[in-house]
Each structure stands twice: as C-alpha cells, then as structure tokens.
Amino acid sequence: MYMKKQIFNPYLPSYEYIPDGEPHIFGDRLYIFGSHDKFNGNDYCENDYVCWSAPIQDISDWKYEGVIYKKEQHPYKIGRNILFAPDVAKGFDGRYYLYYSVADSSIISVAVCDSPCGKYEYYGDIKDASGHIIGTDEEEYFQFDPGVLIDGDRIYLYSGYCPKKEQDQYGRLYVGAHVTELEKDMLTIKTKPKIVLSRDMVCPEGAKYFEAPSVRKIKDLYYFVYSARLTGLHYCTSKYPDRDFVYRGLIHSTSDVGINGHSADNPAYPIGNTHGGIECIQGKYYIFNHRFSNNTSYCRQAxxxxxxxxxxxxxxxxxxxxxxxxxxxxIGKGVYPAYIACNLIDTNTYDSHEKRHEAAPFITQDGEDRECEPGQYLASMKDGCIAGYKYFQFDETHKIVVKVRGHASGELKVCLMEIGEPITVIKIEIAEDEWMDLSAPFDVKKGKQALFFEYEGEGKFDMLSFEIQ
Known part of the structure; x- marks a missing residue:
C-alpha cells in the first residue's frame, strides 16, 4: 500500500475526538463513523456526528467530510439528547442508513442519506410490523449501541448493554447482546430480538460482554467484536450470524491489558471504555478502537x-x-509530536484508581474545542512517570531533542524498553512557561526499537515534541 506520508496513532488530527469508530469501505474509500466527543466536555458524545474518510490506496490521506447529522435533527428530546455510538450500512436501495441511539433512551433510531458522508435525514425508529417502537415497553431488551451486518440478502441489527444491574428504571432488561433481523426497509424487524451473548456467557474473568457489538463475516466465520469495558475489545466467532457464538480472545486494549505484564490494575495507558470494529483494507485486516486523553473519559480519540x-x-x-x-x-529520524505516546505509565503507588488517574500524565491541548489547528501535548510528567513510543526504524543517530515547558529539576532518561537501562539522559532544569529545547547525545543501534522517556526528579513538565537527529 502506497502512502504519501507517515501516519500515527491517533490517526486523525490531534484536535479531533472521534470515539466508537466503526470502519466501513464504500466504493474506493474507507469511512469512519463514530460518536463525537467535545474537548473539555462534561459528558460523552456532546458534539454532532461528523465523518472522516481516506482512499483505500492511501490510508494516511484523511479528509474531513463535515457534519453528517446534528443532535437537533432528532425529532424528539429525551434526557440529555446526546448522540451515542452509531453504525452505517448501505441498503438494497443504494442509500445509506445511519443507526444510532440517544442518551437516556432505549430506542434505536435511523437516518438516511444518498451518500455515505452526506447530510443524513431522520428516517424513523426501529419498530415491528404493528408500528410498536422496539425497546419502549417494560421487560423488552434494552436497545443500545447498534451494529449492522448486511449478509447476502439479509440484514441483522445487533444491540445491547450489560452493566451489573439487570434492568433500567423502566423495567427494560440488560440481558447482554441481542440480534434481530430487519426487513428490506432497514427499519422494521422481521424477527424478535434474541440473545446472542448473555450476561452469563462462558469466558475468562473480565471478558464478559459490556457493550459495543460489531459483527463482520470473514470467510466462513462471523466475528463478533465487543467491549468488555475496562479490558479492551474481545471477540467471539460462530458459523451463524445469530447464534452459537464462542469466546475466542482479546484483540486489542489501548492500555495493553494482557501484554507485557499489564492489567486493568497496572495499565500501560490510562484505562477506560472501548469500542470499535474490524475492517479489511487492501487485503490486510485492522482493528479500530479509541484511546483516552485530557485526563477524562470524555475526550476519546481514534x-x-x-x-x-x-x-x-x-x-x-x-x-x-x-x-x-x-x-x-x-522513520527513526525527524520531529515527532509527544501526543502519539502509546504508553503513559505512572510507577508511583496510590491508595485508589481515582487518585492514580488524577495524578498520572495525560495528553491534552490548549484552547477550546475546535475543528482545526493541532496543538496536543503530553502534560504533567513527574517523578516516576514514563512515556512510551512504539516503534521506530533507526539508522544513524547522534542527538535527541525534547521541547518542554514547566518547572522541574531532574533527569529524563531515554530507554529502549519500558524497564531498562537508559541509553542517554537529558538534564531537565527548567522554570519556564514557554516551550524550550533540551538535548543529549543519542546513539542507538540500527533496527526496529521503541523509545521510552522516564523522568526522575522534582516538579513536573509538559512535552510538546521530540526530535531524533
């Protein structure tokens, strides 16, 4: 696959907060449909739906397609009127159908458009043949996080939320994940919802279904990807789209739960909810997910x-x-933004998860929520904190430069492993609110390596970028 430029994680611009991303290829472009967090927001998904796309021949070349559906377009107001995680499918009439739910409801709604990234218009709510809106009656299954699968000439709608309690205040049931088949109108159910992953599913501890169903057919198997809340994206498989799913394993955790000795109690990156899906691009498979930033659950990035x-x-x-x-x-040379850290670790001991979360380093930006102008950086590096970057292909190097600001006195150790001896040390002696460059000699062995920055000293500082020379 040819790419005009390098691409990082997060793969969208640093000012963009698109969690819950469902990847879909329509024509020759890859589209990401997700909810839309607001920087410094007070809740999940406070912004309108927007869309980004890239040509499948070059997935570094992302294009902002604009707002595709506004909160105010939903015809009736329920509670917070927030647009939660959506999914999109192409109907048999050639139009595109956006499935979504709003906060404080148990209804899956649908909007429709003639193009995948155009202006969607409200179409209706998922209903049965009599017109009854599914999820509105007591003892119906709670409708949440729609995922749609077009399988030949059949349409399956997956949904479900499974917290510890077993029903909501109106008696709708939290049973796990469930599925219903839709008519060709993409709105009317053909079969009643039935459970496909129960709250008592057989799986390892910490791997039970929580939310975020995303189903794909790959060869002769159906892959059911879902969130187990804090441990990442897990998957089950079946030979059928609506039954007999068997747990297979964990695919991806942005906190590396299950890798290199990390767990939900010892994450490699700030931990939180998760949501995503699988897509095949030019013959290669990818898992899409989101990470946390700004020391909050409400600023998630793709x-x-x-x-x-x-x-x-x-x-x-x-x-x-x-x-x-x-x-x-x-490439093991050049300037890289500090916000592309994939590991942020605080080795200090705390009395609770809450205190650790409040004290740990985090990714943030200056200014307000916006749709332009990058500016994210790594904030609040203090004694015992580690920022990790994977991976670089090093050739010849001789110097490393970090751009920092803050009030700190100590040493920034540069290592090739999370736990390892430093290959160089950058002296940190700063008392500035403006960005400044500090450097050290840097001679690293040729080949594929990670980079870890570990601070030891007093005070704390922010890091905007690092340059490998």
Whole structure:
C-alpha cells in the first residue's frame, strides 16, 4: 500500500475526538463513523456526528467530510439528547442508513442519506410490523449501541448493554447482546430480538460482554467484536450470524491489558471504555478502537492497529503502538509530536484508581474545542512517570531533542524498553512557561526499537515534541 506520508496513532488530527469508530469501505474509500466527543466536555458524545474518510490506496490521506447529522435533527428530546455510538450500512436501495441511539433512551433510531458522508435525514425508529417502537415497553431488551451486518440478502441489527444491574428504571432488561433481523426497509424487524451473548456467557474473568457489538463475516466465520469495558475489545466467532457464538480472545486494549505484564490494575495507558470494529483494507485486516486523553473519559480519540487472522480463525492480541496504520515502524529520524505516546505509565503507588488517574500524565491541548489547528501535548510528567513510543526504524543517530515547558529539576532518561537501562539522559532544569529545547547525545543501534522517556526528579513538565537527529 502506497502512502504519501507517515501516519500515527491517533490517526486523525490531534484536535479531533472521534470515539466508537466503526470502519466501513464504500466504493474506493474507507469511512469512519463514530460518536463525537467535545474537548473539555462534561459528558460523552456532546458534539454532532461528523465523518472522516481516506482512499483505500492511501490510508494516511484523511479528509474531513463535515457534519453528517446534528443532535437537533432528532425529532424528539429525551434526557440529555446526546448522540451515542452509531453504525452505517448501505441498503438494497443504494442509500445509506445511519443507526444510532440517544442518551437516556432505549430506542434505536435511523437516518438516511444518498451518500455515505452526506447530510443524513431522520428516517424513523426501529419498530415491528404493528408500528410498536422496539425497546419502549417494560421487560423488552434494552436497545443500545447498534451494529449492522448486511449478509447476502439479509440484514441483522445487533444491540445491547450489560452493566451489573439487570434492568433500567423502566423495567427494560440488560440481558447482554441481542440480534434481530430487519426487513428490506432497514427499519422494521422481521424477527424478535434474541440473545446472542448473555450476561452469563462462558469466558475468562473480565471478558464478559459490556457493550459495543460489531459483527463482520470473514470467510466462513462471523466475528463478533465487543467491549468488555475496562479490558479492551474481545471477540467471539460462530458459523451463524445469530447464534452459537464462542469466546475466542482479546484483540486489542489501548492500555495493553494482557501484554507485557499489564492489567486493568497496572495499565500501560490510562484505562477506560472501548469500542470499535474490524475492517479489511487492501487485503490486510485492522482493528479500530479509541484511546483516552485530557485526563477524562470524555475526550476519546481514534486509533487502529493491524491484526492477523490465522488459518483457524484466531486473532492474536496486538499491542498499542504509535505507528498503527503506518504499515511498519516510523522513520527513526525527524520531529515527532509527544501526543502519539502509546504508553503513559505512572510507577508511583496510590491508595485508589481515582487518585492514580488524577495524578498520572495525560495528553491534552490548549484552547477550546475546535475543528482545526493541532496543538496536543503530553502534560504533567513527574517523578516516576514514563512515556512510551512504539516503534521506530533507526539508522544513524547522534542527538535527541525534547521541547518542554514547566518547572522541574531532574533527569529524563531515554530507554529502549519500558524497564531498562537508559541509553542517554537529558538534564531537565527548567522554570519556564514557554516551550524550550533540551538535548543529549543519542546513539542507538540500527533496527526496529521503541523509545521510552522516564523522568526522575522534582516538579513536573509538559512535552510538546521530540526530535531524533
């Protein structure tokens, strides 16, 4: 695959906060349909739906397609009127159908458009043949996080939310994930919802279905990707789209839960919810997901990693990297933004997850929510904190430069492993609110390597970028 430029994780501009991204190829372009967080927002998904796309021949060349559906277009107001995670499918009439739910409801709504990234218009709510809106009655299954699969001439709609409690305040049931078949109108159910992943599903601890169903057919198997909340994106498979799914494993965690000794209690990156899906691009498979930023659950950004599916249908878990869709390591020379850190680790001991979360380094930006002007940086590096970047293909190097600001006195150790001896040390002696450059000699062995920056000292500082010379 030819790419005009290198691409990082997150793969969209740093000012863009698109979580819950469902990847779909329509024609010769890859589209990402997700919810839309607001920088410094007070809740999930506060902005309108927007769309980004890239040519499948060059997935570094992302284009902002604009707003495709506004909150105000939803015809009735329920609670917070927030647009949660959507999905899009192309109907048999050639039009595109946007499935979504709004906060504080148990209804899946649908909007329609003549193009995948045009202006969608409200179409209706998922209903039965009598006109009854599914999810509005007591003891119906709670409708949430729609995922759509077009399988030959059949249409399947997946949904479901499964917190610890078993029903909501109106008696709608949290049973796990469920599926219904739709008529060709993309709106009317053909079969009643039935459970495909129950709250008692057989799986390892911490791997049960929580939300975010995303189903793809790959060869002769149906892959059901879902969020297990804090541990990442897991998957089940079946020979059928509506039954007999068997747990297979964990695909991806932006916190590297399950890799290199990391767990939900010892994450390699700030931990939180997760949502995404699989797409095949030019013969290669990728898992799309999101990461957290701004020290909050409400500023999530789109990330992706290549995956491999073996001859038995198994997907090995992949680690979080900074290179993601790049097709290989980043060039081991040049300037890189600090916000592409795939590992942010605080080795200090805290009394609770909440205190750790509040004290840990994080990715953020200056200014307000916007649709232009990059400016993210790594904030609040202090003693015992590590920022990791994977991977680079190094050749000849002689110097490394970091652009920092803050009030700190100590050493920034540069290592090739999360736990390892430094190959160089940058002296940190700063008391400035303006960005300044600090450097050290840098001679690294040729080949594919990671970079880790570990601070030891007093005070704290922000890092905007680093340059490998």
């Amino acid at each position: 990330v992706a990693e290549p995956i491999e599916i073996d001859e038995h249908g198994n997907i090995m878990q992949v680690e979080a990297t900074s290179c993601g869709l790049n097709g290989g390591p980043l």
